[in-house]
Amino acid sequence: MKILSLTIVLFFSSVISYCDENKTYEILKNLRCLVCQGQTISDSNSDFALTIKEVVNEKVEEGFSKKEIYHFLSDKYGDWILFNTPLKKNSYILWFVPYVLFILGGALLYLVIRKRTEKTK
């Protein structure tokens, strides 16, 4: 019985630690190393990256959510530290212009095709 409960405890603790590691890795992959050339914090071994890795590890262990960690870091270093720019008032153009251009392009294409088919008729 004791062995069984010990196995269960070990199993769940390893699952939790695996989930935490995964979460930390995901966060670090979405953070930009501010002192490197286009590297993520996860890929970099710079002094800055090592410090941020430790801070993120600590925050994950303390139970902070991904969103809270991103918010903390973007508050200190700006949105530039995030690879996935959050949807904010000043980033509406960035998020919506591709869709608007896609729709406009589609409409233009439709008009051209309709005009040509009318002509051939």
Place this chain on the structure above:
Amino acid sequence: MRKKYLVIIYSISIFVFFVLYLSLGKNKVYTTQDNIGKKIAEVQLNYFDIDGEFNTKEISNFKFTLLNFWASWCGPCRKEHKYLVELSKNSNLKIVGVNFKDEKKNALKFLNEMGNPFSILTKDPEGKKSVNFGIYGIPETILINNELKILKKYVGPINSKDVKEIEKIINK
């Protein structure tokens, strides 16, 4: 109809040109200047050579505070140190030093050689607490008023021009 297409194509081209013009004209050097105007984070920093902690809330007791992040191993810190010593003579300003990822012995040697401009000296041996201030390299210097508001942030060593700017603010 052809005219219509031309108008659409021209409008899109002007828009793309406008977006490129705006984005290419932007300063590409990364700074944490967005922190100006924000309140300084409330952080407990360990004193450098005595037991106890300095809470950044205590900065409200001083008219103006210069929070300087430095280390003995940092070349640019050596370069800016004489300016900090010069500023330390101003009675309107308290300079709080944060010794960053440094060896105590080396830091003390540095201060003995170059002078000690710090009214309060604290340490951040792991560099983790400095993240709360948006520090990503040293030296960095933050000018704060007694409402705990960040007035200026200098990334890299301060120079004579910065000293004049700081003096202009604190002597108002």
